[in-house]
Amino acid sequence: MISFTVNNKTYQLDLDPNMPLLWALRDVVGLTGTKYGCGVAQCGACVVHLDGEAVRSCITKLSRVAGKHVTTIEGLSEKNDHPLQQAWAAVDVPQCGYCHSGQIMSAAVLLREKPNPSDEDIDNAMAGNICRCGTYLRIRKAIHLAAELQQKTSER
Amino acid sequence: MNIPTFDKKDLKNVSSQIFKASRRDFLKIGGMLAGSFALGVSFFSCNEKGEKISSLAPNVYLQITSKGEVIIIAHRSEMGQGIRTSLPLIVADELGADWHKVRIVQAEGDEKKYGSQNTDGSFSVRMFYKPMREAGAVAKLLLIQAAVKLWQVPIEECDTAKNQVVHKASGKAIDFGELIESAKNSPIPRIQDIKLKERQQFTLIGKATPIIDLHEIVSGTAVFGIDAVVDNMKIAVIKRCPVLGGKVKSYDDKKALAVPGVLKVIPIKGGDIPPTIEKPLSGVAVIAANTWAAIKGRDLLDVTWDLGEHATYNSAQQLEELSKEVLKKGTLRRNRGNFDQAKAQAKKVIEHTYIAPYLAHGTIEPPNALAVVKDGKCEVWAPTQHPQGARDAIAQFLGISAEDVKVNVTLLGGGFGRKSKPDFIVEAALLAKESGFPIKVQWTREDDLHHDFFHALSVQRITATIDQNNQISGWNHHIAYPSISATFDASVLQPADGELGQGASDFPYNVPAVRVETHDAKAHLRIGWLRSVRNIPQVFAIATMLDELAEARGIDPVQQALSLLGDDRSITFDEEMVNGKYGNYGEDISTYPWETARMKKVIERVAKEAGWGKKLPAGSGLGFAAHKSFLTYVACIVEVKVGPDNKINIPHVHYAVDCGTAVNTDRIKSQFEGGAQFSTSIALKSEITVENGAVVQNNFDAYQIVRMPESPQQIHVHIVDSEAKPTGVGEPPVPPFTPALCNAIYAATGKRIYRLPIDLKEQRSY
Numbered sequence: 001m002i003s004f005t006v007n008n009k010t011y012q013l014d015l016d017p018n019m020p021l022l023w024a025l026r027d028v029v030g031l032t033g034t035k036y037g038c039g040v041a042q043c044g045a046c047v048v049h050l051d052g053e054a055v056r057s058c059i060t061k062l063s064r065v066a067g068k069h070v071t072t073i074e075g076l077s078e079k080n081d082h083p084l085q086q087a088w089a090a091v092d093v094p095q096c097g098y099c100h101s102g103q104i105m106s107a108a109v110l111l112r113e114k115p116n117p118s119d120e121d122i123d124n125a126m127a128g129n130i131c132r133c134g135t136y137l138r139i140r141k142a143i144h145l146a147a148e149l150q151q152k153t154s155e156r
Numbered sequence: 157m158n159i160p161t162f163d164k165k166d167l168k169n170v171s172s173q174i175f176k177a178s179r180r181d182f183l184k185i186g187g188m189l190a191g192s193f194a195l196g197v198s199f200f201s202c203n204e205k206g207e208k209i210s211s212l213a214p215n216v217y218l219q220i221t222s223k224g225e226v227i228i229i230a231h232r233s234e235m236g237q238g239i240r241t242s243l244p245l246i247v248a249d250e251l252g253a254d255w256h257k258v259r260i261v262q263a264e265g266d267e268k269k270y271g272s273q274n275t276d277g278s279f280s281v282r283m284f285y286k287p288m289r290e291a292g293a294v295a296k297l298l299l300i301q302a303a304v305k306l307w308q309v310p311i312e313e314c315d316t317a318k319n320q321v322v323h324k325a326s327g328k329a330i331d332f333g334e335l336i337e338s339a340k341n342s343p344i345p346r347i348q349d350i351k352l353k354e355r356q357q358f359t360l361i362g363k364a365t366p367i368i369d370l371h372e373i374v375s376g377t378a379v380f381g382i383d384a385v386v387d388n389m390k391i392a393v394i395k396r397c398p399v400l401g402g403k404v405k406s407y408d409d410k411k412a413l414a415v416p417g418v419l420k421v422i423p424i425k426g427g428d429i430p431p432t433i434e435k436p437l438s439g440v441a442v443i444a445a446n447t448w449a450a451i452k453g454r455d456l457l458d459v460t461w462d463l464g465e466h467a468t469y470n471s472a473q474q475l476e477e478l479s480k481e482v483l484k485k486g487t488l489r490r491n492r493g494n495f496d497q498a499k500a501q502a503k504k505v506i507e508h509t510y511i512a513p514y515l516a517h518g519t520i521e522p523p524n525a526l527a528v529v530k531d532g533k534c535e536v537w538a539p540t541q542h543p544q545g546a547r548d549a550i551a552q553f554l555g556i557s558a559e560d561v562k563v564n565v566t567l568l569g570g571g572f573g574r575k576s577k578p579d580f581i582v583e584a585a586l587l588a589k590e591s592g593f594p595i596k597v598q599w600t601r602e603d604d605l606h607h608d609f610f611h612a613l614s615v616q617r618i619t620a621t622i623d624q625n626n627q628i629s630g631w632n633h634h635i636a637y638p639s640i641s642a643t644f645d646a647s648v649l650q651p652a653d654g655e656l657g658q659g660a661s662d663f664p665y666n667v668p669a670v671r672v673e674t675h676d677a678k679a680h681l682r683i684g685w686l687r688s689v690r691n692i693p694q695v696f697a698i699a700t701m702l703d704e705l706a707e708a709r710g711i712d713p714v715q716q717a718l719s720l721l722g723d724d725r726s727i728t729f730d731e732e733m734v735n736g737k738y739g740n741y742g743e744d745i746s747t748y749p750w751e752t753a754r755m756k757k758v759i760e761r762v763a764k765e766a767g768w769g770k771k772l773p774a775g776s777g778l779g780f781a782a783h784k785s786f787l788t789y790v791a792c793i794v795e796v797k798v799g800p801d802n803k804i805n806i807p808h809v810h811y812a813v814d815c816g817t818a819v820n821t822d823r824i825k826s827q828f829e830g831g832a833q834f835s836t837s838i839a840l841k842s843e844i845t846v847e848n849g850a851v852v853q854n855n856f857d858a859y860q861i862v863r864m865p866e867s868p869q870q871i872h873v874h875i876v877d878s879e880a881k882p883t884g885v886g887e888p889p890v891p892p893f894t895p896a897l898c899n900a901i902y903a904a905t906g907k908r909i910y911r912l913p914i915d916l917k918e919q920r921s922y
Binding site: 020042 | 520829836861
């Protein structure tokens with residue numbers, strides 16, 4: 001039995017401890033916002049937060065997750081109004097949309113660590129996330145916008 | 157044989173007629189709401205005289221409920237191009253609907269109801285712009301007529317806006333919902349009696365409209381194929397033969413079945429030649445309670461293969477062989493003037509061989525499909541570009557009628573042509589039937605890269621001549637690549653007219669002698685179409701050679717392009733085609749002519765916007781290429797900065813585009829932004845190689861896609877104002893970018909590029 005929380009809800013699951021968190025989330029917990037793209041930590045479609053750190057759930061074994069807190073795109077904000085989610089919509093970032101759960105989850109950790117990131121900071125933090133449709137410029141723009149939104153909120 | 161265009165030919169000269177839809181027409185999409193009224197648009201194709209020749213059945217539905225809700229059925233597949241937004245907004249604009257209150261419902265795959273839904277070839281907007289407007293305008297007239305009856309005012313004084321009919325003079329306004337009862341019982345106006353909006357009256361068309369799926373995407377609730385779930389669903393992961401045409405000889409499933417969660421192991425018959433786009437590959441499927449168990453079980457399968465005739469194939473060797481082949485005389489496909497004479501009298505001859513690799517689509521969502529087979533019927537949920545193709549293929553493989561197959565189209569996590577092939581959906585249907593479970597087939601990334609329908613490798617040789625007057629006098633283009641047609645007929649060894657017509661046989665420039673020759677090239681993989689298809693290698697060769705010619709002539713490449721296009725006129729190609737025809741992307745060239753004036757306009761615009769000719773520091777350069785594909789005119793200028801370590805940085809990309817009337821400017825821009833990035837991967841990163849019949853690259857570490865740090869830093873898209881018929885923008889951004897980048901690299905470093913992907917350290921001259 002492996003116990004961990006996902007978006008503040010506790011799960012006790014009888015699963016192979018070698019099963020990657022990705023498949024536990026998608027096939028067992030039933031949260032499908034986290035996506036499969038490569039299975040080998042190359043594309044970033046599966047990024048979630050494990051105790052606040054960005055991890056690639058496709059290579060994160062359940063044994064490592066035991067007792068920890070997982071946050072997925074579904075739990076990033078209560079009303080889907082995280083500054084990044086707002087900025088993503090304002091800039092109309094997505095094309096097919098598939099990779100953006102992972103993009104937003106990677107960007108969320110960046111914004112927490114560096115509230116006012118430079119282009120270079122963004123490039124470095126986002127280099128592990130592939131967007132096959134090529135929305136990179138809008139992602140960068142949206143992260144800058146989210147940084148502004150975040151600042152405004154904290155000033156209030 | 158042409159590139160299979162499926163049913164596109166049926167959609168030539170499409171006209172439409174609008175009718176009132178019955179409740180029955182709506183049964184399958186959740187039922188028509190009581191008291192509402194619905195319009196269907198039926199499409200039919202016409203001959204040259206405009207006479208109806210074949211009926212294509214009702215195609216699009218627009219429903220207005222008594223509560224005033226406007227529901228529009230999206231019948232095309234959404235894969236990032238924004239079509240679920242762009243087509244409905246056309247209807248909404250003509251109707252005078254409140255866009256924020258419009259509900260968009262995805263149609264299932266049903267040809268009887270929606271006509272062809274095959275979403276590729278950049279033709280959704282091109283094909284449906286006019287009928288969508290007409291549907292909106294007919295509904296608008298019906299509603300206005302109902303208001304006129306009520307108010308007793310002259311019809312011409314009424315208009316619609318924000319889901320209301322309004323009478324300006326009196327200030328009266330009434331919601332659509334309140335007019336439904338009356339509108340429902342009126343006869344449908346004839347198309348010739350409706351009045352479409354004038355351009356300046358548009359509220360949505362020609363503006364920037366955000367995509368309708370934004371909220372679902374950023375909250376992780378959007379449903380892609382991979383997210384579809386039904387009760388008791390099991391997951392299948394398949395071990396397929398690594399070599400085309402190979403088959404399972406025997407297998408041992410003991411270890412696989414021992415994995416907790418694994419339920420069954422089922423062999424799949426397949427691997428026939430020609431592969432077609434429907435047939436499954438030969439393999440063994442592991443069915444499990446979850447994806448992880450299925451993957452683990454699959455990895456533990458012990459399969460012995462009969463690898464077949466392609467097991468000795470190596471792509472490097474084929475490139476070498478084709479490089480010799482293109483030096484010989486080939487099959488003449490287009491001929492103008494006398495090239496031999498031009499060459500004999502030339503002052504200078506430039507010739508080079510151009511090489512480009514296999515490419516995989518690498519859609520970020522790998523292929524997957526969910527199928528339920530029960531009581532002789534099949535229902536599937538799949539990220540498909542071609543739901544009817546899937547429906548027909550399933551019917552054929554299950555031996556049931558197409559009416560008993562229902563295909564639900566989910567969002568697609570990328571398509572690029574891969575998901576118009578239904579092979580992966582057939583796998584799910586076969587396994588669901590065989591296992592008795594609802595089955596979702598999940599392709600891993602490795603499966604996707606190993607078993608794609610690949611963009612074919614290619615070798616081209618261009619010989620160009622410059623005469624005593626410094627004019628380009630001759631152009632001889634030799635082409636060799638396995639044809640897409642070979643996927644359907646293994647005896648095909650040479651490119652189809654449709655493939656040549658993507659840049660090569662429609663070479664538009666005023667050169668007195670033009671000769672296009674093709675050569676045999678056998679297909680050893682499943683060959684398919686990838687975003688902009690054969691335009692990619694052909695325009696890479698053509699536009700980099702033109703740059704080299706301009707330099708040899710001491711002429712500016714932009715000026716050269718403008719003068720080679722010559723006077724304003726429409727060009728045709730058929731008279732110079734040898735035993736073939738120019739396809740013009742399935743459209744009549746009199747309806748969609750090749751107009752030099754429009755091409756010159758985008759070239760002039762991009763040169764102006766990019767500051768062509770400006771001085772850049774050492775190590776930086778500008779490069780230019782222009783190309784018309786899928787009936788859309790595009791010119792591109794790329795600025796590059798090459799570091800001492802040969803690191804390529806792309807600070808700016810400028811595009812000018814004439815796609816006729818712009819529908820959703822933001823989505824046009826996003827397609828060009830994405831197209832530049834897609835082409836950056838082609839230019840700098842991606843290559844599939846084959847050894848002993850099997851693809852070498854396993855995942856994104858080896859088959860690379862451009863990432864943010866190396867991606868173009870700024871992409872400027874300049875949309876030329878045009879009132880011409882709209883044309884698509886999904887594919888046209890891709891072809892000119894790569895040669896423009898190559899030309900920029902030459903300007904920056906003096907190194908010419910003859911092989912993709914670009915490797916500045918390993919420069920070879922061909």
